[in-house]
Structure formats: C-alpha cells, structure tokens
Amino acid sequence: MPAKSKAQQMAAGAALAAKRGERKASELKGASKSMHKSMNEKQLEEFASTKQKGKPQHSAKS
Structure with a gap:
C-alpha cells in the first residue's frame, strides 16, 4: 500500500x-x-519507497 502524502512517506522512512x-x-x-x-x-x-511527485504535503482528514 503506497503512502498517501509526502508527510506519511517521510514518517515511514524515519520509522524504517x-x-x-x-x-x-x-x-x-x-x-x-x-x-x-x-508495522513490520x-x-x-x-x-x-512511494514516490513523492504528485502527492499532497498532508493527506485530507477523513
């Protein structure tokens, strides 16, 4: 499952x-x-590993 925002991708990188x-x-x-x-x-x-191009800085709260 890819990250939905740049912030989520960067947080995953730090956790990894x-x-x-x-x-x-x-x-x-x-x-x-x-x-x-x-998460494992x-x-x-x-x-x-999700590309950041085209992703919002933060995803919309649902």
Missing part, C-alpha cells in the same frame, strides 16, 4: 531507519513512532 538500527527509536515522534511500533519492515519499505 529506526527499525534497521540506523537511527535511535527513542528519537522518533508522532506518526513515525507509532509506525515503528505497529516490509510494510515500512512499501510506504517509504
């Missing part, structure tokens, strides 16, 4: 870095922190 040990999990905040806890590495890769 923490999952891989490239960044401390204690440094994560907000969405990236919850993504780190609730494969799911985070799918979100983080």
Whole structure:
C-alpha cells in the first residue's frame, strides 16, 4: 500500500531507519513512532519507497 502524502512517506522512512538500527527509536515522534511500533519492515519499505511527485504535503482528514 503506497503512502498517501509526502508527510506519511517521510514518517515511514524515519520509522524504517529506526527499525534497521540506523537511527535511535527513542528519537522518533508522532506518526513515525507509532509506525515503528505497529508495522513490520516490509510494510515500512512499501510506504517509504512511494514516490513523492504528485502527492499532497498532508493527506485530507477523513
């Protein structure tokens, strides 16, 4: 499932870095922190690899 916004894609990238040990999990905040806890590495890769072109900065709240 691809990310719906640039913010979601960047949060997934930060969570993925923490999952891989490239960044401390204690440094994560907000969405990236919850993504780190609730998603596995494969799911985070799918979100983080989404192209940002044409995506809104933030997705609409539903």
